[in-house]
Amino acid sequence: MTTQSSSFDELHATDGIRRRPVANIKVNGPTNATPGGKDKDEKRDEAPRTTGLVLGRTPDGELFHVVETCDMVKSVFHPQHPKTLLDLVTLGLLLFQVFLYCILTHEQAKIFFLVYFAIWRITYNGGLGYLLTKQSQTRWIVRFVERRGWLDAKKAPRMHAWIDSFYKTKLGAAYDMKSKPNEFNVWILFRSLVDVILLNDVTAYALFSLSNVQGLGNYGVLLFVVRWCIGLLFLAFNAWVKLDAHRVVKDYAWYWGDCFFLCLQNLKFDGVYEVAPDPMYSIGYIGYYGLSLLTGSYMVFFVSLAAHALQLLFLVAFENPHMERVYGERVPIAARVSEQEPSSKATRPDAPRTNAHDLHHRLFHGDNVIFSHMDLFRSSDFLLVLCVAYAVAPVVLVHCSHTTLLVLSVAHALAWRIFHSFGLGLALRWQSEQRWVVHHFLKHYHFEDGDAAVKEAFTNWKAIYNTSLIMTYTSFALLSLCSYMTWTDELYKLRYVLGVLLILLHMWSARSSYRVLGPFGWLYGDFFIDAYPKRLSYTGIYRFLNNPERSMGSAAIFGMALLSGSLSAVVVAAISHMSHWWFLSCVEGPHMRRVYGADVRKDSGVTKQLKQLGRSQWLSVAQPSVHELENALKKAQGLMDQLFDKSRPHMEHIVDQARTLLQQKTEHILTMRTGDSVRDIDQAKYHVSPIASMHTMEQRFHIGEPIVTQWAAAHNHSRRDWIGIYPVEALDTDERHGNMLVTRTRSRGKWLGIAEAEWDGPVHLGTEQGSLGTKGVSNVDVDKRQVHGVSVFQGSRLPWTPGTYEMRYHHDNTHDVLARSERFTIYVDTPADPMSFDETYMILAKIVRFALVDSSPAIDAYESADKDDLTLWTQDQARNIAEGIKQAFHVDFSKDVIVACANTTILTKDILTARALLAR
Numbered sequence: 001m002t003t004q005s006s007s008f009d010e011l012h013a014t015d016g017i018r019r020r021p022v023a024n025i026k027v028n029g030p031t032n033a034t035p036g037g038k039d040k041d042e043k044r045d046e047a048p049r050t051t052g053l054v055l056g057r058t059p060d061g062e063l064f065h066v067v068e069t070c071d072m073v074k075s076v077f078h079p080q081h082p083k084t085l086l087d088l089v090t091l092g093l094l095l096f097q098v099f100l101y102c103i104l105t106h107e108q109a110k111i112f113f114l115v116y117f118a119i120w121r122i123t124y125n126g127g128l129g130y131l132l133t134k135q136s137q138t139r140w141i142v143r144f145v146e147r148r149g150w151l152d153a154k155k156a157p158r159m160h161a162w163i164d165s166f167y168k169t170k171l172g173a174a175y176d177m178k179s180k181p182n183e184f185n186v187w188i189l190f191r192s193l194v195d196v197i198l199l200n201d202v203t204a205y206a207l208f209s210l211s212n213v214q215g216l217g218n219y220g221v222l223l224f225v226v227r228w229c230i231g232l233l234f235l236a237f238n239a240w241v242k243l244d245a246h247r248v249v250k251d252y253a254w255y256w257g258d259c260f261f262l263c264l265q266n267l268k269f270d271g272v273y274e275v276a277p278d279p280m281y282s283i284g285y286i287g288y289y290g291l292s293l294l295t296g297s298y299m300v301f302f303v304s305l306a307a308h309a310l311q312l313l314f315l316v317a318f319e320n321p322h323m324e325r326v327y328g329e330r331v332p333i334a335a336r337v338s339e340q341e342p343s344s345k346a347t348r349p350d351a352p353r354t355n356a357h358d359l360h361h362r363l364f365h366g367d368n369v370i371f372s373h374m375d376l377f378r379s380s381d382f383l384l385v386l387c388v389a390y391a392v393a394p395v396v397l398v399h400c401s402h403t404t405l406l407v408l409s410v411a412h413a414l415a416w417r418i419f420h421s422f423g424l425g426l427a428l429r430w431q432s433e434q435r436w437v438v439h440h441f442l443k444h445y446h447f448e449d450g451d452a453a454v455k456e457a458f459t460n461w462k463a464i465y466n467t468s469l470i471m472t473y474t475s476f477a478l479l480s481l482c483s484y485m486t487w488t489d490e491l492y493k494l495r496y497v498l499g500v501l502l503i504l505l506h507m508w509s510a511r512s513s514y515r516v517l518g519p520f521g522w523l524y525g526d527f528f529i530d531a532y533p534k535r536l537s538y539t540g541i542y543r544f545l546n547n548p549e550r551s552m553g554s555a556a557i558f559g560m561a562l563l564s565g566s567l568s569a570v571v572v573a574a575i576s577h578m579s580h581w582w583f584l585s586c587v588e589g590p591h592m593r594r595v596y597g598a599d600v601r602k603d604s605g606v607t608k609q610l611k612q613l614g615r616s617q618w619l620s621v622a623q624p625s626v627h628e629l630e631n632a633l634k635k636a637q638g639l640m641d642q643l644f645d646k647s648r649p650h651m652e653h654i655v656d657q658a659r660t661l662l663q664q665k666t667e668h669i670l671t672m673r674t675g676d677s678v679r680d681i682d683q684a685k686y687h688v689s690p691i692a693s694m695h696t697m698e699q700r701f702h703i704g705e706p707i708v709t710q711w712a713a714a715h716n717h718s719r720r721d722w723i724g725i726y727p728v729e730a731l732d733t734d735e736r737h738g739n740m741l742v743t744r745t746r747s748r749g750k751w752l753g754i755a756e757a758e759w760d761g762p763v764h765l766g767t768e769q770g771s772l773g774t775k776g777v778s779n780v781d782v783d784k785r786q787v788h789g790v791s792v793f794q795g796s797r798l799p800w801t802p803g804t805y806e807m808r809y810h811h812d813n814t815h816d817v818l819a820r821s822e823r824f825t826i827y828v829d830t831p832a833d834p835m836s837f838d839e840t841y842m843i844l845a846k847i848v849r850f851a852l853v854d855s856s857p858a859i860d861a862y863e864s865a866d867k868d869d870l871t872l873w874t875q876d877q878a879r880n881i882a883e884g885i886k887q888a889f890h891v892d893f894s895k896d897v898i899v900a901c902a903n904t905t906i907l908t909k910d911i912l913t914a915r916a917l918l919a920r
Contacts, residue, residue, distance in 0.1 A: 055264040058183045059139065066184070066263060067171055069251045072195050075170070082169045085162075086192040093200050101207045113208035114303065120201040125310040128197065129318045135259045136322045138760045142186045142260065151182055163189070183260040191255040206291070208303070214296035227293045234290025241284045244272040258326055281315045334872040334899040377440050379463030386467070406568065409479040413572050416475045420468045421579035425587045431527050432591040435918050437461060438528065442914045443892050446900035450913040458528040465523060476557055476572065483566035495562045502559030509552040526595055550584050553577075681811065685786050686819040687712040688723055688809040699824035703802060703884055704850030706794035711754065711773075711809060711819075715785045718812035719772075720764045723791060724751040728804045728823055741817040743808055750799055752791045764813060795854040796876040800883040802828050828887045834915055840889065841908045847884035848904055851877050868904040881907075891915060 056066040069075075076087050083091070097116070101109055134140035149155025150163055163185075167177050170188060177185050216224050246254055248271060252263045272279045288304035376382050397405060430436035438457045447453040514522050525532060554577040561573040691708040693701045701707055713721060724747035732744055753759040755772050772778035773789030780787050799805060807821040829846065831839035848870065872878050878895035885907070886892050891914045901907045 056181075056184060056261045057264055058181045058261045060181075062181050063264075064180055064184065066252070067175070067180070069171070069188070069191075071246065071251060072198070072254075076195060076199065084166050084169045084192065086166075086196060090196045090199055093196070094203050097200070097203050097207055101210070106211065109207070109211035110299075113204055113211055114299075117201070117204035117208045117303070117307075120197060120204050121307050121310060124197050124201050125314040128194065129314050132256055132259055132322070133318050136318070136325060138763075138765050139183075140765075141190060142183055143765055145186050145189075146182060151177065151185060166192075181261070187255070187257055187260040190260075191251070194255055205288075205307070209291040209295050209297075209300050212295050212297035212300045224296075227296060231290040231293035234286050234293065238284065238287030238290060241272050241279055241286070245280055245284065247271065248273060256322075259322065262326075278315060278319075281311055281319070285311060330873070332871045332873045334870065334878070334902040375444065377437065377457075377460060377464075379460045379467070382460075382464050383467060386471075406482055409475075409482040410568055410572060413472075413475040413479040414575065416468065416472045417572075417576045417579050420472045421576075421583045424465060424468055425583045428524060428527055428591070429587045432587075432594065439892070439914075439918055442897075442910075442917065444894045444896060446897045446910065447913075450917045453913075453917065454528055458525065461528065462523045472576075473556065476569075476576065477560055479572060480560040480564035480566070480569050483564050483569050485565040492565075495565065499559040499562035502555040502562065505552060506554075506556035506559065509548045509555065513548050527591065547584060547588075550581065553580050553584075681818065682714060683818050685712065685714040685784070686717075686809055688807050688819045689821045690807060690824050699822070701824065701826050702846065702850070703800055703826055703828040703887060704798060704847055704853075704880060706792050706850070706853055707798065709752075709791045709793060709807060709821075710788070711791060712786050712788050713754065713809075713818075715780065715787055717754075717787060719755045719758060720753070720813035721818075722751055722753045722810050722813065724808050724810065725793060725799060725805050726750075726808060727799065727801070728806060731806075741820070743810065743815045743817055750793070750797055752793060752797060754789060754791065756791065795851070796880065799826060800880050800887070802826050802887055828884070830888055834889070835912060837908060837912060840911055841904065843888050844885065844908055844911065845904050847888065848881055848907075851880040851884065868906075870902045870904065872899060872902060885911060889915065891918075 054066045056064050058064075070081065074081055076083075076090055097113075100112065104112060131141060135142070145151060148159075150159045153160045164177060167175050167185070167188065170192070248269055251257070257263060272283075276283045285304075285308045288308055289301070292301040292304050374381050374385075376385065397408065400408065427437055431438070438454055441447075441453050441457045441460075445453070445456070447456065520526070520529075520532060554573065557573045557576050558570075561569040688709060688711045690699055690701075691710055692698050693705060695702065695705070707725075709723060711723060724743065726743070726745055726747065730745050752774075753764065756774055757771065758765050772787065774792040778787060778789035802825075804823050804825055806823045808817050809819040810816060811818050829843045831843060833839060852870070852872075875895060878898040881898045882893045882895050889911050891911050893910070893914075897910070898907070901910060
């Protein structure tokens with residue numbers, strides 16, 4: 001026997017034509033070039049036929065010869081072919097449909113066969129789709145038959161006898177179902193069920209179409225002839241598609257045999273598979289539209305569209321995931337492969353090495369595609385959202401009344417003012433205090449160096465700030481225009497002149513300020529860039545005013561409010577001015593004092609002259625009032641600053657407490673499963689305990705380090721028992737249900753079943769035999785009537801947060817606790833010198849090693865000459881590395897940054913760069 005493997009490229013060749021790939025195994029012996037080559041009338045009592053001795057392989061690796069099967073048409077309709085009970089049921093249901101069609105009236109037939117077809121179509125796409133999905137994922141159908149013992153003469157003798165008779169009728173009298181694995185036997189049963197559904201589905205649709213046949217109508221003979229010609233052509237083409245597809249894939253793929261076993265043979269995907277992708281789901285249903293044309297009924301056409309849509313949903317929901325699961329090659333989410341060994345070992349590389357991975361992540365920084373990877377901190381994404389919103393707005397506003405439009409204009413202007421003053425203001429304040437904006441870009445994107453991160457943050461800030469500034473004034477101008485009132489009072493001329501003058505004053509003030517500040521100061525560059533020369537220059541308009549924005553920054557707003565003559569515009573203008581005053585006092589002022597210190601001038605030129613004027617005798621009477629006003633303003637500003645500074649830690653504390661409380665309550669919101677049978681169990685026979693770490697020689701484990709757990713259970717324990725790891729601080733002090741200890745806290749995925757292979761997520765598959773523990777590490781103590789096993793928590797099954805934990809052994813898929821371990825500790829190393837490259841590298845390498853402990857074996861295509869290059873297979877691995885970095889170095893990276901780096905040395909540099917930037 002010679003074996004050859006098919007590569008991934010071969011499985012998906014011929015320009016994306018999708019088909020079921022198969023492994024290629026040639027078996028010595030006679031072969032038939034075409035299936036079904038024997039005479040159609042051959043006796044069924046001879047030995048079962050094989051198609052060229054084609055081999056099948058079960059999921060357990062058992063090889064067997066695949067018996068040739070008859071197609072659906074011959075099996076059900078050929079008069080000389082023996083019929084099973086399911087075949088007779090199928091024929092009976094088909095005759096029942098024909099009988100009803102003959103006796104029902106035309107209108108009754110329309111309604112009945114519409115509903116009847118819908119039932120069979122939902123049964124096909126929904127019922128079979130559900131069963132096949134479970135079979136593909138967990139072998140559910142085979143396990144269901146095995147649990148009920150239908151193939152075992154001792155467990156279910158009557159059902160076994162009926163099934164044995166079924167096989168002998170279907171496959172020949174000499175067929176022995178014991179000679180074939182259960183997967184093949186169950187598949188034969190399943191395909192008969194498919195025949196029942198499929199034939200009734202087709203017949204119901206055909207009779208529904210016949211019930212809706214229209215005549216010539218009002219379109220004339222020519223169009224009628226054209227409809228029938230095209231419709232018949234579609235039906236003929238549909239018949240060819242089905243027949244040719246069956247010729248290629250045969251019964252094995254027609255009935256989803258690869259959900260049960262793999263057929264090891266060569267298949268040549270030609271014919272219809274070279275015409276269209278997924279022909280069985282795309283052009284394979286063109287007959288629906290052929291019948292729609294023949295009947296001339298829109299009802300048939302719409303029902304055909306719905307039925308075809310369900311079939312395509314079946315393709316997307318079941319077929320494609322199944323094909324990927326069975327035939328798809330496992331591809332890592334990140335694989336950085338270097339062709340040459342780096343010159344230095346665990347040091348900073350002098351010359352950058354470019355490979356496909358690095359080039360990809362250098363060109364693409366999670367760029368927005370349609371609306372995916374949306375990040376409003378990026379100016380391009382921010383502007384995209386604005387464009388879409390303002391493109392949709394006219395459709396909504398065109399039918400609004402004037403009052404509604406005025407309300408929306410007020411809300412629009414206020415929204416932009418709040419975003420500009422408070423939204424961007426808080427972002428700037430946090431940027432000044434903790435480099436918040438830069439931290440966002442460091443967390444979510446990978447940069448070659450820290451300066452690139454700062455530049456990216458500042459570049460996006462500039463575009464967003466400038467857009468917000470323009471929209472703040474534009475939205476208020478639109479409000480003024482919308483709320484404009486015809487001037488009827490005698491002061492309208494004065495209002496007009498004052499309004500225009502205020503707008504001109506604002507324009508002059510802004511232009512003068514820009515001349516002094518330049519783009520760096522205008523766009524708040526000193527909040528981001530440290531290397532830029534910073535110098536306060538009190539020239540131009542700043543010679544007279546310390547901050548022109550404080551006195552003239554809202555002049556244009558009030559000018560437009562005067563021009564509109566609307567109270568709503570005046571109110572919004574006042575709110576805008578107060579908001580801008582808060583921005584200057586609580587954001588810009590503290591930053592100026594923090595950065596420039598004593599260089600910040602206390603009194604402007606105008607203030608000095610006013611003070612000198614106040615000292616003159618003719619104003620001596622008013623001097624106390626001036627001083628009182630100045631002191632009041634200073635106190636008000638100081639109180640606002642103190643209030644904000646003092647309230648922020650309290651607010652943060654309240655938010656943290658609320659978040660912690662919510663998380664704890666969420667942990668406890670679970671459907672607690674308990675069982676009465678646990679009260680009769682001898683809990684003394686149950687035990688669970690982690691084995692001491694090989695590194696610390698005690699029950700103290702580094703974050704990510706696999707935790708080997710010993711457990712013991714009674715010999716008659718449930719195979720649905722499971723062990724969970726819980727943080728001690730999240731556990732309730734009183735977690736009892738009667739006399740039993742009950743876990744009320746979520747495990748959050750940090751659990752293992754004692755029979756690991758029998759679980760599919762949180763669902764136990766129901767197997768009654770097989771190994772226990774991790775990789776079957778278990779043994780039975782006959783004297784003590786106990787079972788001992790070893791389970792290993794690793795990867796995403798572990799908590800990746802330092803703290804104190806305990807393990808709990810639970811009974812029979814409930815939350816009843818039979819045993820609990822002593823408390824143990826999970827810790828993380830931290831560098832003594834936060835800026836030490838070597839210490840950071842060593843700790844990070846340990847975290848990475850633990851995070852990748854459950855990776856697949858090395859594959860040649862992803863092997864790298866640089867030992868620091870990483871191959872990441874799952875998002876969980878990247879997420880665990882990011883969490884380890886956060887715990888060890890207090891640097892918050894997203895998993896996307898881990899994927900983009902995929903190298904321990906580069907990640908080390910990024911950590912040090914982030915610490916240096918955020919420490920400034």
